[in-house]
Amino acid sequence: SSLFGFGICQKLTLKLRDKERAINIVKGNKLDVSLAVGCDYLYPFPAFGVEEVTRDENTNALTITAYDVIYKANNYKVSDIELPKSYTIFTFAAAASSLLGIPIKLEGLTEAEFNTEYSNGANFEGTESVREALNDVAEATGTIYFVNNNWELVFKTLDISGDPVLAIDKSKYFTLSAKTNNTLTGITSATELGDNVTIGDSTGAHQYIRDNAFLENRNDISTLLENIFAKVNGLSMYQFNLKYRGNFLLECGDKISITTKDDEVINCYVLNDTITYNGGLVGTMKWTYNQAQGETASNPHNIGDAIKQTYARDD
Numbered sequence: 001s002s003l004f005g006f007g008i009c010q011k012l013t014l015k016l017r018d019k020e021r022a023i024n025i026v027k028g029n030k031l032d033v034s035l036a037v038g039c040d041y042l043y044p045f046p047a048f049g050v051e052e053v054t055r056d057e058n059t060n061a062l063t064i065t066a067y068d069v070i071y072k073a074n075n076y077k078v079s080d081i082e083l084p085k086s087y088t089i090f091t092f093a094a095a096a097s098s099l100l101g102i103p104i105k106l107e108g109l110t111e112a113e114f115n116t117e118y119s120n121g122a123n124f125e126g127t128e129s130v131r132e133a134l135n136d137v138a139e140a141t142g143t144i145y146f147v148n149n150n151w152e153l154v155f156k157t158l159d160i161s162g163d164p165v166l167a168i169d170k171s172k173y174f175t176l177s178a179k180t181n182n183t184l185t186g187i188t189s190a191t192e193l194g195d196n197v198t199i200g201d202s203t204g205a206h207q208y209i210r211d212n213a214f215l216e217n218r219n220d221i222s223t224l225l226e227n228i229f230a231k232v233n234g235l236s237m238y239q240f241n242l243k244y245r246g247n248f249l250l251e252c253g254d255k256i257s258i259t260t261k262d263d264e265v266i267n268c269y270v271l272n273d274t275i276t277y278n279g280g281l282v283g284t285m286k287w288t289y290n291q292a293q294g295e296t297a298s299n300p301h302n303i304g305d306a307i308k309q310t311y312a313r314d315d
Helices: 069-075 089-099 130-141 221-232 303-308
Strands: 011-017 035-037 040-042 048-056 061-067 104-107 144-147 153-156 166-168 173-190 197-200 205-210 236-244 255-259 265-269 273-277 281-287
Touching: 048 069, 061 069, 069 130, 069 144, 089 104, 089 130, 089 153, 130 144, 130 153, 130 221, 173 221, 173 255, 197 221, 236 265, 265 281
Parallel strands: 104 153, 166 255, 173 205
Antiparallel strands: 011 061, 035 040, 048 061, 144 153, 173 197, 173 236, 236 281, 255 265, 273 281
């Protein structure tokens, strides 16, 4: 349901018929997906690390499950990241990217926008997973993140005002259901004690930010939220479910337009896309929004609840 502040990990499921039982693919191997055009090869995705291989002993079919490197971020803790005492959000994100073995790339924003300084470090305990920490980075900068086909960890601002990179009309899809345009009009940094800071209003979609290490224990939360809101204010997404002629060239976070049967043009983003190849390409793209899910936990209503939900971090 979030409109920003999350990562997209890409998954590959490969099915092979190994009649001679000669294929030896094991966990830890890397798989590249390529498209051949004449003598040229196009690699539209990052490399995928094999996580699981299963064999059907009756049919000799292999099913191989692999993920891009973001999957590994769940296996690392913030304490595994090498950081100086004082660092910026960019320094943290680059160090986390280095831990995963890939470079960082900023798309639609500059390094200066990541330069909020933390003289004693952000409010991490060290036990948080690197995946959780990357979500914090994306929330605090109004971005999403993913790994591109150049094997870079990309932090990207979704394009609000630009033209779509692809127009999908009625001749290019099989089925479409679309409802409810959700426009982001407000964000709130919420704490256990209820001392919330809100920028914008609740007339449209509203996003709550909780337990973000880059916002807690700071005196300039309002300024930081205003910086975030400047990037995401007016971000508009339709809820939709589309089955179409799959397109390998779309990248995570790309803005697309879809023409409905009533000739209405709706703008969407590539955030959840499944492409299947079985002699031809078929894609299923969707995005759903649950307004009630925005506020994941209610603030306490009395001092007793507040005490039960309070915790302290000693430096």
